[in-house]
Every structure is written in structure tokens, then in C-alpha cells.
Amino acid sequence: MLRAVTSRPLRKLGFLTIGLFDPDDPRPGHESTLDIIKLGEDLGFDSAWLRHRHLQHGISSPIAMLAAASQRTSRIELGTAVIPLGWENPLRLAEDLATVDLLSGGRINPGVSVGPPMNWETVKEALYPDTAGAEDFSYRRVERLLGFVRGDKATDFSGAQGVVEVFSDRVEPHSPGLAGRMWYGGASLRSAQWAGEHGMNFLTSSVVKAEEAEDFAEIQLSHVRTFRKHHPDGDRARVSQGLVVIPTDSAxxxxxxxYAAYVEKRTPRTREPQGPARMLFSPDLIGSSAEIADQLLAHAAFREIDEVAFALPFSFDHPDYVQILTDIAGRLGPALGWRPVS
Known part of the structure; x- marks a missing residue:
């Protein structure tokens, strides 16, 4: 029998997808992702999140995809987990985010992170041919984006110019409320503290930096508590957890x-921290919804959050995602105390 006992009953149920596509015929993959988001809304999910992949066969423009998804849905919240800001101009991104947020009726939840773009040495000449050595990939890049989203001045000039041109001193359009739905995707104590101090929401996923321990749940719990300790809202500050879960009830x-082969291939990297940065991966959770619920209810970090964005495996097919989402919404979510939106 499925249990529904946890210190924080699950309030918001979401899912995360990478949106893979065939490079020789990319449209069907993008359409599949949009169909999955619509299915998520029909199943009662509270949110759908897109990963961000550059120079790969996954979604490279999640904002464009969310704009399309906003016109095919009416209720489900739409997020990014996450946009790596090293690839972005904060002012231009603020314009795009506000535009799509307005079109969606205030449903966008942008998640971001900082740091140099992946494979920086091989891509910097294409991305920043004239300014690669001067680009700032620190938290300052997030601060700039937050300021523009909040409506801070972007220029000292405003008013009429010429016959018909009228200029604003802030990014336009402005979407009230969007700043409160900005998330930071962090994997370290430093990032958790920074996100809390800057009043953002916090995304914690299936990879963390092994700084004080080598137990994944213990590390993630320390990040959640550090974030909330430094956030103005304290224990009410929003945290979303993004573990990989694969329920097999109707498979x-x-x-x-x-599914078993996929998990087996990925399991070795979860046994110890990986690489110089000592990144530790969470094991994928596979089995019946009852079995997964038991594992989550015993997970130290899960017990202190009430929002999730369960990650869909990267390389599965559309029918697999339909089955997994249907089982999450119909079985796993309720076992964790969640109820679908009526």
C-alpha cells in the first residue's frame, strides 16, 4: 500500500526534460517535447521544466520552446533548469523572459546558473570573438539579470527622440512578479548561500559537490538548510528538488x-565523487511507485522540501515518457502527499 507520510507533504509536482531531437530531422523532437508538456498539464502536474543544451541535440533555446508551450497550455508553470548565463547577454535575456512571461500569463520560472560555458576553450572564439578575455562569468552576471528583470535602470536616457521614437530607461516589456519566480541552480554550499542572500528560489538536482561529506542526501540537506538560513523568508523559502525517478508500475x-539497463550504466558514477571538483551524483530511483516513495520518504533532503521537478531520463522514447509521467501523476505523487490540480 502506498504511504503518504512525510515531514513536508509534497505541494508542487513537476518534471524536467532535455528535449532530445534527431539532428537530421529536428522538428519531431521539439514537437514531442511540446506534447509532453501538454500531457503534463492534462495529468495535473504543477510545472514543466526544460534543460538547456548548446551545440548538442537537446533544446538550445528553451525560452522559444516555453513561448510555444505557453500557447498550447493554460495553467502549468513553465521553467528552465537551468539557463547557463555564460552563453547569455543579461539585458537581452531579460527582454525575452519578460515577453514570454507576459504571453504565458505569468507562468514562467526561469532557473539560471553561472560559470564559463561548457568546453570554453573550444567555443569562446565563436561565442565571444572580441571579448572572451573580458567576459565576467561570476555571480555578477546573475545580479545584472535580476536587476533588469526587477526594472532597474538600464540606461540614463529615456523619453522622446525624433518624431516617433520613445525610449524607456528600463528593460521593456516589464513583467511584474517575474523577479519573484527567478531560481538559481546550485550544487555547492557557496551557491546555496549566495542564492539565499539574494532572495532567489533554489533548484537542487541530482548532482552536488562533495564538500563536507560523501553521502548525497546529507550533502543536499546541508545545501537546503544553508540556503534557507540566508534567505529572508527562512524556512518558507522555495526549494525544488530534481532527482531522476523511473516508476515502472505500468511499464x-x-x-x-x-530502464534497468539505463540505470545500471549510470550507477557506477554514484559510488564516489567524480573528478577534481568532486561532483557526486544521486542514484536513479527505479521501481514501483511504492518502492520509490519509500526511498524518497527516507531521503534526508526530500523530507525538508515540498516541491519537486523529477528529471526524465535523457535518452528514452516518447511512449516511455508518457508511461513515466502517467505513473508519477497517478501513483507516485499521491504517495508523497500530492494532489493534482482540479
Whole structure:
């Protein structure tokens, strides 16, 4: 029998997808992602989140995808987890985010992170041919974006110019409320503290930096508590957890075999911290919804959050995602105390 006992009953149920596509025929993959988001809304999910992938066969323009999704849905919140700001101009991104937020009716939840773009040495000449050595990839880049989203001055000039041109001193359009839905995706104590001090929401996922321990749940719990300790809202500050869960309740035999092979291939990296940065990956959670619920209810960090964005496996097919989402909404979510939006 499924249990629904946790210190914080699950209030918001979301999912995260990378949106893979065939490079020789990319449209079907993008359409599949939009269909999955619409399915999520129909199943009662509270949020759908898109990963961000540059120079890969995954979604490279999540804001454009969220704009499309906003016109096919009416209720579900739409997020990014996360936009790496090293690839972005904060002023231009603020314009895009506000535009899509207004079109969606205030449903956008932008998640961001900082640091140099992946494979920086091989891509910097294409991305910043004239300014690579001067680009600032620190938290200051997030601060600039937050300021523009909040409506801070972007220029000293405003007013009429010429016959018909009228200029604003802030980014336009401005979307009231968007600043309160900005998230930071962090994997370290420093990032958790910074996000809290700057009043952002906090995304914590299936990878953390092993700084004080080598137990994933213990590390993630320390990040959640550090974030809330430094956030003005304290224990009420929003945290979303993004572990990989694969319920198999309604999966057929072929799907179960595929899922098991996927998890087996990824499990070795969860046994110890990886690389010089000592990044530690959480094991994928696979099994019946009852089994996964038991594991989550025993997870130290999960017990202190009430929002999730469960990550869909990267390389599965559309019918697999339909099955997984249906089981999450119909079985796993309720086992964790969640109820779908009526």
C-alpha cells in the first residue's frame, strides 16, 4: 500500500526534460517535447521544466520552446533548469523572459546558473570573438539579470527622440512578479548561500559537490538548510528538488528492461565523487511507485522540501515518457502527499 507520510507533504509536482531531437530531422523532437508538456498539464502536474543544451541535440533555446508551450497550455508553470548565463547577454535575456512571461500569463520560472560555458576553450572564439578575455562569468552576471528583470535602470536616457521614437530607461516589456519566480541552480554550499542572500528560489538536482561529506542526501540537506538560513523568508523559502525517478508500475517488459539497463550504466558514477571538483551524483530511483516513495520518504533532503521537478531520463522514447509521467501523476505523487490540480 502506498504511504503518504512525510515531514513536508509534497505541494508542487513537476518534471524536467532535455528535449532530445534527431539532428537530421529536428522538428519531431521539439514537437514531442511540446506534447509532453501538454500531457503534463492534462495529468495535473504543477510545472514543466526544460534543460538547456548548446551545440548538442537537446533544446538550445528553451525560452522559444516555453513561448510555444505557453500557447498550447493554460495553467502549468513553465521553467528552465537551468539557463547557463555564460552563453547569455543579461539585458537581452531579460527582454525575452519578460515577453514570454507576459504571453504565458505569468507562468514562467526561469532557473539560471553561472560559470564559463561548457568546453570554453573550444567555443569562446565563436561565442565571444572580441571579448572572451573580458567576459565576467561570476555571480555578477546573475545580479545584472535580476536587476533588469526587477526594472532597474538600464540606461540614463529615456523619453522622446525624433518624431516617433520613445525610449524607456528600463528593460521593456516589464513583467511584474517575474523577479519573484527567478531560481538559481546550485550544487555547492557557496551557491546555496549566495542564492539565499539574494532572495532567489533554489533548484537542487541530482548532482552536488562533495564538500563536507560523501553521502548525497546529507550533502543536499546541508545545501537546503544553508540556503534557507540566508534567505529572508527562512524556512518558507522555495526549494525544488530534481532527482531522476523511473516508476515502472505500468511499464511493459521491454520498457522495464530498457530502464534497468539505463540505470545500471549510470550507477557506477554514484559510488564516489567524480573528478577534481568532486561532483557526486544521486542514484536513479527505479521501481514501483511504492518502492520509490519509500526511498524518497527516507531521503534526508526530500523530507525538508515540498516541491519537486523529477528529471526524465535523457535518452528514452516518447511512449516511455508518457508511461513515466502517467505513473508519477497517478501513483507516485499521491504517495508523497500530492494532489493534482482540479
Amino acid at each position: 511493459n517488459a521491454e520498457q522495464k528492461a530498457k
